[in-house]
Amino acid sequence: MKIGVCLKQVPATDTRVVVNPTASGILTNDVKWEINPYDDYALEEAVRQKAAGKGTEVVILTVGGAETEQRLRDALARGADRVVRVDDPAMAGADALGYARALAAAAKAEDVGVLFCGRQAVDGDNGAVPAMIAELLGWSQVSWIDKLAIDGGSFTANRAAGGGAKEVVTGALPGVFTCDKGLNEPRMATLPNIMAAKKKPIVVKNLDAIGLSAGAVAPLVAETAMSLPPARPAGRKLTGDAATVAAELVRLLREEAKVI
Amino acid sequence: MGILVLCDTDGGAPRKSAYELLGKAKALGLGPVTALVLGSADVSSLGGYGADAVLHYDNAVLGTYSTGAVVKALANAIAATGAQYVLASANQVARDAFPRLSARIGAGYAVECTDLRSEGGKLVGRRPVYAGKALVDVATNSAVGLYSVRPNSFPIGASTGASAPVTVSDGGVSAADVDVKVVQTLAPEGKEVDLTEADRIVSGGRSLKSKEGFDSVVRPLAAAVHATPGASRAAVDAGYAHHGDQVGQTGKVVNPSLYIALGISGAIQHLAGMRTSRVIVAVNKDADAPIFQYATYGIVGDLFEYAPLLQKEFEKALS
Ligand SMILES: Cc1cc2nc3c(=O)[nH]c(=O)nc-3n(C[C@H](O)[C@H](O)[C@H](O)COP(=O)(O)OP(=O)(O)OC[C@H]3O[C@@H](n4cnc5c(N)ncnc54)[C@H](O)[C@@H]3O)c2cc1C
Numbered sequence: 125m126k127i128g129v130c131l132k133q134v135p136a137t138d139t140r141v142v143v144n145p146t147a148s149g150i151l152t153n154d155v156k157w158e159i160n161p162y163d164d165y166a167l168e169e170a171v172r173q174k175a176a177g178k179g180t181e182v183v184i185l186t187v188g189g190a191e192t193e194q195r196l197r198d199a200l201a202r203g204a205d206r207v208v209r210v211d212d213p214a215m216a217g218a219d220a221l222g223y224a225r226a227l228a229a230a231a232k233a234e235d236v237g238v239l240f241c242g243r244q245a246v247d248g249d250n251g252a253v254p255a256m257i258a259e260l261l262g263w264s265q266v267s268w269i270d271k272l273a274i275d276g277g278s279f280t281a282n283r284a285a286g287g288g289a290k291e292v293v294t295g296a297l298p299g300v301f302t303c304d305k306g307l308n309e310p311r312m313a314t315l316p317n318i319m320a321a322k323k324k325p326i327v328v329k330n331l332d333a334i335g336l337s338a339g340a341v342a343p344l345v346a347e348t349a350m351s352l353p354p355a356r357p358a359g360r361k362l363t364g365d366a367a368t369v370a371a372e373l374v375r376l377l378r379e380e381a382k383v384i
Numbered sequence: 385m386g387i388l389v390l391c392d393t394d395g396g397a398p399r400k401s402a403y404e405l406l407g408k409a410k411a412l413g414l415g416p417v418t419a420l421v422l423g424s425a426d427v428s429s430l431g432g433y434g435a436d437a438v439l440h441y442d443n444a445v446l447g448t449y450s451t452g453a454v455v456k457a458l459a460n461a462i463a464a465t466g467a468q469y470v471l472a473s474a475n476q477v478a479r480d481a482f483p484r485l486s487a488r489i490g491a492g493y494a495v496e497c498t499d500l501r502s503e504g505g506k507l508v509g510r511r512p513v514y515a516g517k518a519l520v521d522v523a524t525n526s527a528v529g530l531y532s533v534r535p536n537s538f539p540i541g542a543s544t545g546a547s548a549p550v551t552v553s554d555g556g557v558s559a560a561d562v563d564v565k566v567v568q569t570l571a572p573e574g575k576e577v578d579l580t581e582a583d584r585i586v587s588g589g590r591s592l593k594s595k596e597g598f599d600s601v602v603r604p605l606a607a608a609v610h611a612t613p614g615a616s617r618a619a620v621d622a623g624y625a626h627h628g629d630q631v632g633q634t635g636k637v638v639n640p641s642l643y644i645a646l647g648i649s650g651a652i653q654h655l656a657g658m659r660t661s662r663v664i665v666a667v668n669k670d671a672d673a674p675i676f677q678y679a680t681y682g683i684v685g686d687l688f689e690y691a692p693l694l695q696k697e698f699e700k701a702l703s
Binding site for chain 1: 392451455475476479481482483484485486487488490491492494495513517518519520526563564566567568569570572573574577579580584627628630633641642651653662663664665676678680681682683684685689690693694697698700701702
């Protein structure tokens, strides 16, 4: 069984967001790009499952341009075997469902039997693509897992439920799993592996090559009018001896802010 | 036409979030509002909060969440009502079921909106992106639009006492539709309200220095002010607190009335998770810590000195 991992590059989490002049997105000139942090858990899980003999090969599936190369090489250095990068001008306008169609088609073309994704990409914060892929492929899905055991064609996983609870679930492969923090500790690339990763293949395919038309990724959702959240009103510092300050804070919380 | 509202239930009764969504759906004026309830529950109160009709899929198969059965039930409910929009509270059910439903019926999915409005007969949402560092308007252009809504986005009005006609059925699903099965439910790590729903939070950072430090300073102070304990990632990664306690961009996004940060520097990833808190209190010994730019009330000082004093004051005030 081949193991698939969906990977996306996102602005580093410490990016200061600046809205572009048409309010259609953020300015990316000064953005440092990273692998989406949740995808790190997905990649690590795939590499560990392969090492445990559950899969033969770890294939990264991604949508993006040549600018993603460095992130993809990093992922290869951390244990993935090769990359299929879907690159097509039509993807520029795609929404989550369009991305899912492209990734599902790529997963099918590669004949992967299990797919690991991050629980959400921390740019659009949709967390929608993985379950969409599962539907398009007719596979099982489990969202927000922090534990997984694969046993032949079946699996047991722990997923987030409401109110901080967890559920232990069982099901059958093929399946899509979205990975949460706590699932594993992602490894760093070692120097020899960084060197080795330079020779691993990154195959680029357009939509046609995975059997999709541009129309298939036309968006059903439009996001417009991006703005920054309103600034918080200035606060104040309380000064004086500690006991007085503590008493004063509690008084303010009760009488001024009225939150206790 | 109209809006279908997936109503959460808990212990056989609608949750507050159901009333919140019904009231908002009604106020949008985009046609009749149908409340959809999955599994056994008392649905008699829903008419009072804005439901014009109730669709009750009273089927034990839907009593425990499974992707297969719930997605099928939702698709059936959309077909039965001809709803143009479907609303659900942004919780694990919506996160798991809505995207799959979106792909199944070709419905646009607007994720985790914090506001909704109607514009020329269409539903427009407003939602945070980049962990709340920016906001966008979001609209769907498909025959059906799915919108998940963050809890506590809208006020809940009083019940009008109205009743709504209830249609009961099995929702057209059976045990054969259950794909991934729940075999066990594990209770949350803490006994407090989950961070995402908490009205008060006391968080601690790396500065607590140990699990013992966290347990003996943050937890008792949280208890004194009836708050849920939270933590920075640095505190979680160092093992002082549980994964589920992490607040921030790669932890939980919280929205309490009161957020008290003890020895947390206020890194941008932490701020992303708690910046919408109504009142923020920061205790930090570094007067230049970034957290102070966001704090409603700031105390420059040693948390080990202040936490016990605050605990005593809170105990006095809240006893
Ligand atoms: C991809 C990525 C995702 C991340 N996601 C998150 C996230 O979700 N949540 C999160 O919190 N972080 C996240 N981080 C980490 C974040 O960048 C910070 O490293 C982290 O928030 C710092 O935690 P801290 O404030 O506890 O520690 P520090 O930054 O080390 O700050 C400690 C603070 O405590 C103060 N202090 C020390 N001793 C005392 C004392 N005795 N009394 C009072 N004050 C004292 C210091 O002045 C300092 O301000 C993420 C980072 C990355 C790269």
